[in-house]
Amino acid sequence: MSKLLVIAILLLPLISHGRDLSTIWVWEDKDFFKYCPSSQCSQHGPEIRYPFCLASSNTSSCGCGSRSVRKLVCSGQDTILVHPVLGPYNVSAIDYRHSSMKLIPLVDPCMVLQKKLISSRSSSSSQVYDDNDYDEDYDEYHEFLDPSATLVYCSREFTPSAADRIAGPVSCLSNTTHFLYFVASDEVISLLPLDCKVIPVSDGGGGRTIAMYMYAPVSMLDLYPQSFKESAESILSFAKKTVYWNGYNCRQCELSGGRCAFSAQRLEPFCMPHGSRTKVIAATSSVAAFVVLLLTVATALSLSLRTRYNEEIHLKVEMFLKTYGTSKPTRYTFSEVKKIARRFKEKVGQGGFGSVYKGELPNRVPVAVKMLENATGEGEVFINEVATIGLIHHANIVRLLGFCSEGMRRALIYEFMPNESLEKYIFSQTRIFFRMFCQC
Known part of the structure; x- marks a missing residue:
């Protein structure tokens, strides 16, 4: 009893500070699926595994990072992805072999984006707004969800060229005096007319200004968006869509028959070769079968000894009664x-x-x-x-x-x-x- 009390006292500071004991140690790569198993919100729902995870699970070392778009939520039997800017989507399917997922918006993305637009001091028209302007912690693993976009308002409408990677004006967010455009984050804002201003977008994290990340449709043979304009229009449409994440290494791994995993030691994705998971399952099954066999033999032996003991007693009594x-x-x-x-x-x-x-x-x-x-x-x-x-x-x-x-x-x-x-x-x-x- 005293030992249990000592252990409880030692663990109390960790519990009181809300620390996750699993973060104290890091497992080996081969044990990834043991500590980060796949899950589902329902029997027929999509399989949830790296690079995604359930927000309710302990995923501190499973590679999901801090990005909310990697953390899915179960709502009843539905699998939900909550985009920090565009709102919630129902995830109907995830294809890990082609790094794609099918999404059904639960609300109009344009309406969600309207609420996200906040009043803020406009940036200088000569400001360069590139990938270094957003919080590094917001995207720990840069291969995910490329490209991002910057929102700009212009007082006059203009028609961008296809090569400018500028989309707009967005009709649902524009009026007769303000015209909203999407600009690729790696574009130099100075390419825009001087009256265009960057519009900060809040992700709900205390008014923090971030770039807006978009899922970019790509062809099966090409890793890059066919058209930035088409990407922007697609992501804002209130319709079912197939979107892709930029995970070339994981895609090659899955296509080869492996399973993409995350190294908690090296902090990078790696490919679990074909058969590794099968060997783990086979080994586990063998141990389980041996335990069941051992218990069966022990039970049979116990029953046999008990039966033999009872028979000996019965024989002993009957022999006595005959002589009695x-x-x-x-x-x-x-x-x-x-x-x-x-x-x-x-x-x-x-x-x-x-x-x-x-x-x-x-x-x-x-x-x-x-x-x-x-x-x-x-x-x-x-x-x-x-x-x-x-x-x-x-x-x-x-x-x-x-x-x-x-x-x-x-x-x-x-x-x-x-x-x-x-x-x-x-x-x-x-x-x-x-x-x-x-x-x-």
């Missing part, structure tokens, strides 16, 4: 004992070797029926009492009138002592003679 003869106490069948004991309705005593019930012989003589129950040396107790008490006729010893030995059921039938304690006579003499029998 029929001139002494009467032998009854178990059915007869039940009738004599009135189906064991009136219990009058309880001892170490069994229970005593009041009964009556066919000639209406009252008797006490003792049923021997689960006692160590049960056979010896029975033989001892029949052989010894059956031969003794004494005023201070209860007379044995009959007995029953049928299978493992054994009963002793004594004369009933209405004015004396049955426990005093029956159980005390059982202990005395059993002790004498064992010492011989």
Whole structure:
């Protein structure tokens, strides 16, 4: 008890500070799927594994990082992705071999984006807004969700060229005096007209200004968006869409039959070769099968020994009864004992070797029926009492009138002592003679 108290006191500071004990150590790469197993929100829902994870799970070392777009949420049986800028999507499928997922917007992304736009001092028109302008911690692993975009408002409408990687004006976010455009984050803002200003977008984290990340459709043979304009228009449409994440190494791994995982030691993705997971499962299954086999053998052996022990006792009792003869106490069948004991309705005593019930012989003589129950040396107790008490006729010893030995059921039938304690006579003499029998 004192050791448990010491351990609890040592762990108390960690618990009080809300620390995750799993972050104290880092597992080996081969154990990734042991500590970061795949999951599903429903039986038919998409498999959730690296580079995604459930927000409710312990994923501090599973490679999800701090990006909310990697952390999916279960809502009933639906799998939900909550984009920090564009709102929630229902994830209907995830294809890890082609780094794609099918999304159904739950709300109009344009309406969500309108609420995200905040009033802020405009940036200088000559400012360069590139990948270094957003919080590094927001995207720990830069391969994910490329490209990002910057929102700009312009007081006059203009038509960008296809090569400028500028999309707009966005009709749902523009009016007659302000025209909103998406600009690729690596674009130099100075390419825009001088009246265009950068619009900060809040992700709900205390007004922090971030670049807006978009899922960029790509072809199966090309790693880069076919058109930035098409990407922007697609992501803002209130329709089902297929989107892709930029994970070339993981895609090659999955296409080769492996499974993409994350090294908590090197802090980078790696490929778990084909068959590694199968070997782990096979090894686990083999151990489980061995344990089941061991338990089965142990159970069978225990039952066999118990059966053999019971058979030996039964044989020992029967051999005694044959040599004992029929001139002494009467032998009854178990059915007869039940009738004599009135189906064991009136219990009058309880001892170490069994229970005593009041009964009556066919000639209406009252008797006490003792049923021997689960006692160590049960056979010896029975033989001892029949052989010894059956031969003794004494005023201070209860007379044995009959007995029953049928299978493992054994009963002793004594004369009933209405004015004396049955426990005093029956159980005390059982202990005395059993002790004498064992010492011989």
